[in-house]
Amino acid sequence: MPVTIGDGRREWQLRDRRGQIGLWLMWLVGTAITVAAIEQISGETIWAFVWDAPEQAADLLTRMVPPRWSYLDKIWSPLWDTINIATLGTLLAIVLGTPLGFLAARNTTPSVALVRPLALLIIVSSRSINSLIWALLLVAILGPGVLAGIFAIALRSIGFVGKLLYEAIEEIDLSQVEAIDATGASPAQTLAYGIVPQIMPAFAGISVYRWDINIRESTVVGLVGAGGIGLQLQSSISTLAWPQVTVIFIAIFVTVVASEWLSARIRHAII
Amino acid sequence: MLLIEGLTKQYKTGDRALRGVDLTVPQGQVAALIGPSGAGKSTLLRCVNRLVEPTAGKIALDGVEITGLGRRALRRARRQMGMIFQEYALVERLTVMENVLSGRLGYVGFWRSFFRRFPAPAIDEAFRLLDRVGLAEFVDKRADALSGGQRQRVGIARALIQDPAILLIDEPTASLDPKTSRQIMRLIRELCAERRLPAIINLHDVGLAISFAERIIGLRQGVIVFDGPPERLTPAVLTEIYGEEDWSALIRAASEDGEAEGAGETAAAAGQRQTGFQGSDARARLT
Amino acid sequence: MAAAGRRWRAPPLIANPWLRWAIAIGAVIYLALALMSLEVKWSRVCEGLDRGWTFVVAFAQPNFISRSEEIVEGIVESLTMTVVATVFGILISIPIGLGAARNIAPVPVYLVCRAIIAVSRTFQEVIVAILFVKMFGFGPLAGAVTLAFATIGFMGKLLAEDIEDIDPAQAEAIRATGASWPQLVNYGIQPQVMPRLLGLSLYRFDINFRESAVIGIVGAGGIGATLNTAFDRYEFDTAAAILITIIAIVMATEYGSSLLRRRLQ
Known part of the structure; x- marks a missing residue:
């Protein structure tokens, strides 16, 4: 009890002694880990480069301006590819991720013991591996190009769509499903009338949200050869063509901001 | 003593919530502020401690002018309200104790x-107040674990x-059941009497206002249209404040009730002076 | 009673028929154009399928041994980067989040903080990493700074939104007691946003670890460099080992953070 009665007066502290000690221990361990990590990193850092950083940054900046606007002509096509990678990748992920969500949700899976763990494993694997790593893998398998990018984005997004969808499915109101069941509907009809209407807003929200993220992701899959504007970025950086890099950055910025605006509007319209 | 002169508030939206309100609340007086929704009751209360910034007018508490205080001085003034x-x-x-101490x-x-x-001393006082409002056993409960009436008692202790030097009370019973509402109002009134505290209470419930306040102020569209003791609150006055309705039954019931309350309170106050213990119903409420 | 034979059809999602058809036709045209602009070399894909199969086979027999030293080093480096970036990113994101909440920050501060968040969120971590590697040189420092920078945008935005959604009555009550601004934050706001802030911090730790596996590709330290090399050399068995390790660690941290979150509720 935080309230103790000592020499006739009640004293109050937020935590009792054990809580206090526990809290301090937590802070101690946390700080120790952080300090150790900092030590580790600074041991691997060449500090001369770091002290040089402001100069490097200033140097970079002077080389990046003025942007070479004429380069814009050359990035329309990769920009189009970038948007396609994001959009087609998202569509593919929705097509594959939706059944996965239903298989993983406790209340719709055909088998809790067998199918559900498998679906969850696929979801976790897909989510743990960044789209850039998927791209790396797919470029090695399919060869460089937009196709690898689309599949990389799709493979990463399947887990995302599947996870958020199965969480939404598990949170639905069961009495509505029961009511549809009670009318004598078949399982498929129960799905269509009892479950789908309940998760539709979440589903649409998830899809648009993931598309928005994928626009951002698809700007970099080109760095490893999977198509889109990242290819141009890679070649401009490796040839030290900094004024072009500026143009690419601006193009990315505008695209991402526009996609964010669009997805916010669509989500608003749906909800 | 609270002094309000020519208080006016115009919101950015253009709504004029208060139009030149003059009001004086002397030491120890419990005044109820009644009026329809949107009459400016809440705005008036919040102008006093400047949670809402008044557009024009003067407010002074015990001779200190609140309007025109700097930020630091305003904070000092707020702790007196x-x-x-x-x-x-x-x-x-947060726990009950933390909530009380946040005062x-x-x-x-x-x-x-x-x-x-x-x-x-602050902690001693917190314990004393929690005893007084009947929540001594709830010190380390989290506020969201309490019932409505218990929460409002914590609010009072805070x-x-x-x-x-004054209490500003905004619809204290708005989300309480009738019985708890009456208990809370009685508690507020007793506490004001003990400490000779003036109070302004916004009330929706005219019946409660008549029973528990010694002065009633009627507000309509930002203007005071009635100011006087509960006895003078006639059906005609209520019609002026709220609009047409049959008020007589309400007034009759409430004033009979108020007389009973008044008698009861004198007895309770007398009992307190003798025993030094604060209010017998504090214990009863624990159950 | 309504007359017999009345027709009923479910109302369409978009009420305006013009808009409905415009969106549908637009979508079809876009899909056609996008698919047409896809250049697929089927011969290369067929050839790749073989290689894909090798990878699947390799995945079944991951090789942790032959490059175990690099793997351990890379994972440790990734974890240290994650810890440092998460701690500092959150420490910095708290004032930024407070400043970006419209209900408690003055307008100029609000605009500055929102601008920082917008810039941090727009650029993918890898692009930011490229710039920081140029500035700080190769190694985990550039990676940690990158992840911290990304954390600021992420946490700052969510924290600000949380603060904007608090129950204003609780904050008002604290203000009415004469509390100062820091006291208002500590008593009126912190208790309301703390549980979610902790949850988000743990979530961001997960994300930072996953990202730390990628930014190594551009030289910012961590397991990514090892992975990149493995792919370049077509050492699929090593790559599989690394991927399995990443998945295992992500699963472990996710499980740990869900346990922690439940205890903190």
């Missing part, structure tokens, strides 16, 4: 409050620990 809220406005995830925030420095190391 205890406020009790509708829907309690407790910090839900002392204006008196202690940031780091003291951050580590919850309040001075011993306002009183500020050692205020």
